Amino acid sequence: MDQYNSFLRKHISEFYDLTEEEWNFVSEFFTLKKLRKHQFLIQQGQQVQEEFLIVSGLVKSYEIDENGKEVIIQFAKENYWVSDYFAFQFHQPATMNVDCVEDCTFLALSFENREIICEKIHKMANFFRKKSNRGFIGLQQRVLSLMKETAEERYTQLLDKDPDLIQRVPKKMLAAFLGVSRETLSRF
Amino acid sequence: MDQYNSFLRKHISEFYDLTEEEWNFVSEFFTLKKLRKHQFLIQQGQQVQEEFLIVSGLVKSYEIDENGKEVIIQFAKENYWVSDYFAFQFHQPATMNVDCVEDCTFLALSFENREIICEKIHKMANFFRKKSNRGFIGLQQRVLSLMKETAEERYTQLLDKDPDLIQRVPKKMLAAFLGVSRETLSRF
DNA sequence: CGCGCGATTGAGTAATTTCAAATCTAGTGG
DNA sequence: CCACTAGATTTGAAATTACTCAATCGCGCG
Numbered sequence: 544m545d546q547y548n549s550f551l552r553k554h555i556s557e558f559y560d561l562t563e564e565e566w567n568f569v570s571e572f573f574t575l576k577k578l579r580k581h582q583f584l585i586q587q588g589q590q591v592q593e594e595f596l597i598v599s600g601l602v603k604s605y606e607i608d609e610n611g612k613e614v615i616i617q618f619a620k621e622n623y624w625v626s627d628y629f630a631f632q633f634h635q636p637a638t639m640n641v642d643c644v645e646d647c648t649f650l651a652l653s654f655e656n657r658e659i660i661c662e663k664i665h666k667m668a669n670f671f672r673k674k675s676n677r678g679f680i681g682l683q684q685r686v687l688s689l690m691k692e693t694a695e696e697r698y699t700q701l702l703d704k705d706p707d708l709i710q711r712v713p714k715k716m717l718a719a720f721l722g723v724s725r726e727t728l729s730r731f
Numbered sequence: 732m733d734q735y736n737s738f739l740r741k742h743i744s745e746f747y748d749l750t751e752e753e754w755n756f757v758s759e760f761f762t763l764k765k766l767r768k769h770q771f772l773i774q775q776g777q778q779v780q781e782e783f784l785i786v787s788g789l790v791k792s793y794e795i796d797e798n799g800k801e802v803i804i805q806f807a808k809e810n811y812w813v814s815d816y817f818a819f820q821f822h823q824p825a826t827m828n829v830d831c832v833e834d835c836t837f838l839a840l841s842f843e844n845r846e847i848i849c850e851k852i853h854k855m856a857n858f859f860r861k862k863s864n865r866g867f868i869g870l871q872q873r874v875l876s877l878m879k880e881t882a883e884e885r886y887t888q889l890l891d892k893d894p895d896l897i898q899r900v901p902k903k904m905l906a907a908f909l910g911v912s913r914e915t916l917s918r919f
Numbered sequence: 920c921g922c923g924c925g926a927t928t929g930a931g932t933a934a935t936t937t938c939a940a941a942t943c944t945a946g947t948g949g
Numbered sequence: 950c951c952a953c954t955a956g957a958t959t960t961g962a963a964a965t966t967a968c969t970c971a972a973t974c975g976c977g978c979g
Binding site: 606608609614616628629632661662665668669671672675676677678679680682683684685686687689690691722 | 859
């Protein structure tokens, strides 16, 4: 568990350094979870009790549209947090699926425990606030790119911004993320 | 100023009730701003020092694409917060424009002051954390709707979810928000 | 060696955009 | 109060774009 704790501590220290005391308190609330490629972290219809910090591996969050086609909302890898946040926040059954594109290791934090941490440790409230701000900004960029740019532009920008991803994810999934058919993507 | 302060206090109390002391501290950091229809709250290229809580009125946030067409990221009205959050967060010049669709009243909060408030008042860190979470979830829904649904479905859902908006916003703006040409929208 | 999955290519189809023109509407000045 | 004008909306028709369906190609794995 130590190696995972040090991952978490380093992750948090991007924004705040915790004292030993704070750290001992916080780290208790996380639990380790491992999944293999193709396994579900979250499945549509389930209750979503936890959010997950990805220690290693890569997942995709997606929904299925009325024609049965995957619509990928986001890919998430090391140092990203992932959950079905709507379901998580409002205690609803998941509308999303999250499944592992690679073997994965996660640190899980329940909703209740996150609230406890944030009420107790001022720095952690600010940590999650800043994380959430970043996430918000990232999604706003995504909305803009969906609306302003063609799928081809989105593709080349993704190649540029996150070349790593292209190596780790099959093109049909990239297509589902960019919002075009795989045939169209392969004509770029 | 009292009426605006009571608006703010009520707004915050959706999540937390502040003590008199806390409230006196917090309220000092907000300043009032009024603009008329068609005036800019934020203009592309400017520094963005503040975020704004809308007390009354309605604004649109948008960018201009390479063909000179408006792409509307969001509408915001009473009780919404608005800024160019990328620029605000990272101290970059604005890429967005925010302008008033109606006469507006805002309560402005600078980045530095927000940080002060959040470092000082634990409840406010949690308040902004929760606000940001909500915003994140809202944007995630928006990404999904852009990818899963046709513009026509998005239109009828908007009519359903926010009928108020249709009254207050010309259809050409709705088109720019939904991601279709105004001609196509008028054929629905 | 052959199977299966992912990626590519081709052809026809459906949907949306663009350009153009006509119509409608709200606000202005006389 | 009415006429006028600018902006907003609608409608038509052509052009563009992306989609679907189908067939083919390529590669890794049993």
